[in-house]
Structures are given as structure tokens and as C-alpha cells.
Amino acid sequence: RNGAGKSTLLNLITNRKFPDEGTITLDGATVAENDALLQQVFLINEQNLFPEGMKVKKAFQVTKLFHPSFDEEYALQLCKKFELNTKKKIKSLSTGYQSIFKNILALSVNVPYVFFDEPVLGLDAYHRDLFYKLLIEKYSISPFTAVISTHLIEEVATVIENVIIIKKGTIIKNQSCEELLSSGYCISGTASQIDSYLSSYGSSQELIGTDSIGGLKTAYLLGTPDSSAVSGLEVSQMDLQKLFIQLTNS
Template sequence: MTAVIEVENLTKRYRDTLALDNVSFSIEPNTIYGLLGRNGAGKTTIMSILTAQNFATSGRVRVFGEAPYENARVLSRLCFVRESQRYPDDAQPRHALRMASMFFPNWDQGLADRLVEEFRLPMKRRIKKLSRGQLSAVGVIIGLASRAEITFFDEPYLGLDAVARQIFYDRLLEDYAEHPRTIVLSSHLIDEVSNLLERVLVVDDGRIVMDEETDSIRDRAANIVGDASAVEAFIAGREVIHRESLGHVASVTVLGTLTPADRAAISAAGLDVTPVSLQQLIVRTTQHSLHTEGAVR
């Protein structure tokens, strides 16, 4: 399968700040990716460079096999829904959607109209007067109705209530099933979007620290809970990425798939094993990486 995006040794520096540090990855067609990480990790910088809205300091970027900068053949096939998207002062949602319909060749007006109703978007109110959630809805509608071959959503849920976020997730999956394309979703609500994601790219301090299929991640860690001495005996020699304790009870997160023998040993020791959510795993992996680097330095 030919990648639609190829990134090699991408570095971005803002004066004394290293935003991206020699990043390399590829993105396959017709897949939903999660681009995850903390604020300031480099997620928006990556998307901005891939959509030619920012410049790399060094490295190589190819989208559909070509450099995206000033390349209409590439840019017409992309949609980037930014958290900080700006519009003219007198623009209304109907103006934004009309402009989008002229730019994106695969635009679906019927889907756009349906989403306007579902998000209860006031089409004739000036965008600068919209609530934060309504502004996010404008971007979500454009991102879904564009049916661009690659669509980037940068924190698309900001200001949306739980009902509106669920509408977004449901419509994304429905339309993706009927019209497969590549979707890159940046979000802090990792557990909320985890069922959407087929592959995860985790950015931490400007570097890619995880690039895996979501299904392969789910069983790679477990929480071992119980008497502290018994927990310590079981985890001896294993990679620990997180630990908590309260009195004589400990909860330790270990990397590695548990074998049937491991589970038998856990049961025999009177311990409990609980699954680690995708969000817990990513948070604890990045924390573990930070602590390990700090120890090395």
C-alpha cells in the first residue's frame, strides 16, 4: 500500500525552541489516524507543515508523492480544520460553507445541510458572534462535507457539548464507511475518540514516541493491583511505566502482554489485573519517557 503522506527527518525550529525534532513517519490511505500528545508537543506544527501553512526548518515532506507548498494539485485534495481558524469580520456560516463548496471538488451539500440542522447552527449570524461550540461546528461541517482525500481535524471538539461531540463522531464514522479517505484527528479526549482510531501517532516534546495500530496497543500494558509485596514480587524484571500506592496496596502499570502463565501467577498471588485504557497508556508512556530521559541527563 502506497503512503499518501511521507515525512522524513522533519525538523522545525522557532528561534530557540525546537518544535519538531527529526520526525519521520508515513500515513496510509483510507485510515483514521489519531495524532495525540500534550499541548505544545508539536501536533499542530506537523499538520501546518503538511498542509503548506508552515515551513520546515529541514527534512522532507511528500503528500501524494509531491511537495505540498504552492502545489494546487496537492492542496485541492486536502482539508485542514484548524482550532484557531479565522474568518472575515462580516462572514456568516453560510458564507464559509459556500466558499468551501467551491473549493472542494468532492463537496456534499446534502451532508452539509444535514449537519447544519443537527448542530443547530445559525447560518445568518456573524461568525464572530458565534459561541465557541458553534464556531467548532462550522469547522466540523466543512471537514466532513468536504470529503477531501485527506482531512486534518485539529482539536475539532472545543466548545462542543457531549451531544454535539457524539454527533460528530457518529457522522464521521458513517461517512467514512461510505466514502473512505484518510482522516487525521488531533484530540485531547483520547478515550472518547479511541474507538474511532485505527492507528495512533503520539508526539511528545517534538518527537514521535508511538506509531502503531490501535488494536496492537490495547493489550500491551496492564495494571497489577493488590498487596504491595506481592505486586513487587510479580513485576520483578518487568518494565514499569507507572506506580501508585496507598498503605499496603499498590497499583503498578507494566508493559508487555500477559501470558496465561502470568495470569495464573497473578491469581495465585491474590492480585487483580485491570486493563489500561488508550489514554492511560499514552499518558503513562510519555510520563515514563520523560522520567527516563531526566534520569539519563
């Protein structure tokens, strides 16, 4: 959720901020002020670290100075796909095209660890879909670790392999998406039916939340439904967004 610490964590990992305590390491070596290690990571977020008067194509050339593996030819191909004018100054780009510009940098940089902090900010549905397709295409050709921090959970659920949920600076879930979704279920019916189910069979399971609309009620539980007690009730798998909402509900 907002303020949980996602962006702060990514800034710490990539050395844009420094921790008050503890150390951040990569392969056993401390990341802080370590140029060789920092060349292996790349972060895009809402910040633009290039001079605002710089043009897009020049920014590609500058990126290659810091990350020699940056594929400028591939970046220009992506510009055509997204219809990004490389002669434009970065400051003149709309919010959506600012995101597109940064995503192109991230997809072209060719480093082992790429961090996307709200990568689809300002993007329309077409460009969001194109970004996800290109991300999967890039990963299938040349695998790398991509970390996506996003609020559009339902949209990204089909892309990600592992889920980390942070609540108020603490990691509360860190497992594969498949394992997480199979760890619980939703059960729906009338309010009296659900209350009866919870009182009789819910004590051995963890109730993480409920929703009520009119006389209908849905309960979200971690565990396995009691097959002998679900007659007349609707049981379904939790989707990732619903699970996230319930787990982070204060």
C-alpha cells in the same frame, strides 16, 4: 501532551507553516506551494481563516471555490442536525458552535485527507457524541483518511483505528489501537504485593509507570503477565488514556 508538536505537525502537512528542514510529500510530490496536492487535504483547528463578518452559508460557498468536491447540500443538512443558524456571522458564534461550523466544513469537503485538530473544543456531551457518530457514518459511506488530534483520549478510543503518540516532537508509538492496547497490561494489589511481583517477574518486561492510592498500587507494564505469579492480584488490559499518560510521563 501540550506542546508535543501535534498542531505544528498538522500545520506543516497542510502548508500553513513551512519546515525548517526536510520536505513533506504526498504520493512522492512535495506539498509546499502545490495547489493540486493541497486540494486533497483539509485542516480544521482553532483558527478561523474566513473574514469574521462572513456568514456561515457564504463560507460554504467560498469553500466550494477552493474544494470543488465540497457538498453544500450535505453541509446544510448537518447544520439542521447541529441547529447551526446559517445566517449567523462566523464571529458571533460561540466557541462550541465555532467548532461545529468547522466540523461541518470538514465532514462536507470530500477530500482524501482530513485533519481535525481538537474538533470537540467547547462542544457539550450531546454534540460530541453526534460528531463522532456522523464521522463514522461519513467514513462508512465514503472512506477517507481522518486524523484526529485530541486530548480527550478516552472518548475517541472507540472511534480510532490507529494511534500515533508524540512526545516532545518525537513519535514514540505508531501502530493499530488494538495492537497497542494488547502490548501491555495493568496489575493491581497491595503495594507490597506489587513490589514483590515487580522484583521477581518484572525484570523481563518494561515498567512504564505506577500509581499508588493509600496502600494499593497499580503497575503498568509492556509485555505479558506471568500467570504463575498473579494469584491474589488483579490483572486488566490498559485503556488507551492510561497508556498514553504513562508513556508520556516525564
